[in-house]
Amino acid sequence: MKQTKEKDITAYSKEDLELTEEVLQKLLLWYQSARRDLPWRKTKDPYCIWISEIMLQQTRVEAVKEYYHRFLKVLPTVSHLAEASEETVLKLWEGLGYYSRARNLKKAAQQIISEHNGEFPRNFDAIRKLSGIGDYTAGSISSIAFDLPTPAVDGNVLRVMSRVLNDFSDITLTKTKKDMTALLSLVYPQKQCGDVTQSLMELGAMVCIPNGQPKCEECPLTDCCRAKQEGTVEQLPVKTEKAKRKTQKKTVFLLQCGEEYALRKRTEKGLLSGMWELPNCEGIFTEKQIASLFSNVLLAEKIGSYRHIFTHIEWEMECYRIIIAEKLPDYVWETEATIKEKYALPAAFRPFWEKR
Ligand code: SF4
Structure with missing residues (x-):
């Protein structure tokens, strides 16, 4: 993965690094008992994890479950997806929106067949080159399916980490995302990487939720969260307003x-x-x-x-x-x-x- 230990992370101090390491350890412990029982968490198959990750972008977990089962029933492997007609893939995607994602799934499956002999690539850089896959998805598939120390930084993770570190950087900026990815890369453990990735996602989805209403009293990070200690939870994360639609x-x-x-x-x-x-x-x-x-x-x-x-x-x-x-x-x-x-x-x- 490109986000490695050589990366410059001058945006963060030694104390930030130590705190982040402590956070990941606490989250890992918490995740063992707090994790939700979700269908895509019962497998290490990169194909299934990939499909779930793409479906989960912008869609609620509950809504995704049915789509996930239906999609894998009709197209259970990369080859099935590569050979399916576009109409079949779009029909399975109907209602999820963002149809370019469904088209990219098919394109990426064809890439896997032609460039990787039908076998899902096993490292971040090769996964990142597949159609429709960005840093976040490549990081999540690499860590969840192959246990590689590759953080997956999305809005949830940025929110959690901004609060924990009391970091007022604008999370809509690419630089903030890159800095956070570099920071996490430095302290990601070498084992249970998939659980670390999912524990951060889980905390962001279930406890450190958006809109100023996090459930700090239930949070495993209450003792070390700087925003909680400083009383700045409701000011974080910093996000510039998007242009009006x-x-x-x-x-x-x-x-x-x-x-x-x-x-x-x-x-x-x-x-x-x-x-x-x-x-x-x-x-x-x-x-x-x-x-x-x-x-x-x-x-x-x-x-x-x-x-x-x-x-x-x-x-x-x-x-x-x-x-x-x-x-x-x-x-x-x-x-x-x-x-x-x-x-x-x-x-x-x-x-x-x-x-x-
Ligand atoms: S203590 Fe509160 S603000 Fe801090 S990480 Fe936990 S839920 Fe988020």
């Missing part, structure tokens, strides 16, 4: 002809690239404008409004059910059963689809 208005159509519904594929670039969607157009259209868009209309009615929030943008949508007498050529027309079975419809459109 832009809003886009859209009119969406649940377009039906007989037993079939219209879908179309989004372009290969940008938000939800290459995904299937309900027909829609930019802006909120009046009923008169909508009437001019379609011919042979048997029914046109508004069925709802909905706001969908993506990372950097939000869609404010109004949806109309339009029943027409003749299919329009610009769309793919499928029955409800086929759409359910084969097409992954992004969460942004699902509230309208559910009203069909």
Whole structure:
């Protein structure tokens, strides 16, 4: 791993180093009894750990469990994933969002087949080179599956460590993440590395939780946490505000002809690239404008409004059910059963689809 002992960690003092070492030892002990019984913690298979780590990014543990079991049932190995059609992978991912992650999983599986003879690479640098895998995921797979001393530093770990060290560095900066990774690399034990990684994650998820409400009274680090001692817990971590999301208005159509519904594929670039969607157009259209868009209309009615929030943008949508007498050529027309079975419809459109 690149984050090694040669790395400059002048951002931290000798006392910081000693405290971090103490923290990892205490967490390791605590984790033995406090760990949650999660399906991906019952295996050392790097493939399963990889799938769970990608699913867990931005999604709640409870929601991931079902996806995890379903995905591994259909695609139990790297070869199955590499050979699966993109539609199959996206369908298994449907509802998790961030569909580029699912596509990258498939690409990385193909890389493992072509560059590593189908065997999951066993070191940080090789794992880091796989499609869609960054420092955090490479660190977590290397430590959990192969017991390598490779920290995995995400927002949870940064929050815990900022508080423990009473560190007011801005955790949204890459430098802060790099410094923290270097610090942890220096004191990571040579054994039980996977448990150390997971104990930090577990404390961040269950005890040292965000938004100024950590459960310090239950925390195994109460005696050594500097923020607790200094009374600065609620000021940490320091995070610069993200730019405000832009809003886009859209009119969406649940377009039906007989037993079939219209879908179309989004372009290969940008938000939800290459995904299937309900027909829609930019802006909120009046009923008169909508009437001019379609011919042979048997029914046109508004069925709802909905706001969908993506990372950097939000869609404010109004949806109309339009029943027409003749299919329009610009769309793919499928029955409800086929759409359910084969097409992954992004969460942004699902509230309208559910009203069909
Ligand atoms: S004592 Fe409180 S602030 Fe410090 S690590 Fe534990 S939960 Fe977080």
